[in-house]
Amino acid sequence: MPIEALTDEERADALDSLPDWDYDDGRDAISRSFTFPDFSAAFAFMTRVALYAEKHDHHPEWSNVWNRVDILLTTHDAGGLSHRDVAMAEAIEALVE
Numbered sequence: 001m002p003i004e005a006l007t008d009e010e011r012a013d014a015l016d017s018l019p020d021w022d023y024d025d026g027r028d029a030i031s032r033s034f035t036f037p038d039f040s041a042a043f044a045f046m047t048r049v050a051l052y053a054e055k056h057d058h059h060p061e062w063s064n065v066w067n068r069v070d071i072l073l074t075t076h077d078a079g080g081l082s083h084r085d086v087a088m089a090e091a092i093e094a095l096v097e
């Protein structure tokens with residue numbers, strides 16, 4: 001079964017439930033920046049996200065500069081935002097709590 005992008009209604013609900021994430025209209029993606037006390041903490045966070053990504057076969061677009069990690073989530077196989085991105089954003093939120 002191919003992965004489907006979210007419907008407009010599903011997308012609106014997802015964005016409501018993820019208030020700290022920005023919506024990128026051009027990419028049909030969500031993004032958020034995280035800052036940590038130092039590189040070590042940022043990289044530890046990335047390691048935890050990476051483990052989630054491998055387990056769920058869903059991978060972030062991201063970059064890291066010292067204590068900052070910028071994450072963008074979209075589903076390449078769906079050409080836009082899917083339930084996989086929402087699940088990953090929720091998992092990331094739980095990781096940083």
Ligand SMILES: C[C@H](O)[C@H](O)[C@H]1CNC2=NC(N)=NC(=O)C2=N1
Pocket residue numbers: 057058059060061074075076077078
């Ligand atoms: C073959 C493999 O299952 C796919 O390429 C997976 C891997 N990780 C992925 N990650 C993301 N973000 N989108 C995808 O469509 C995707 N597809």
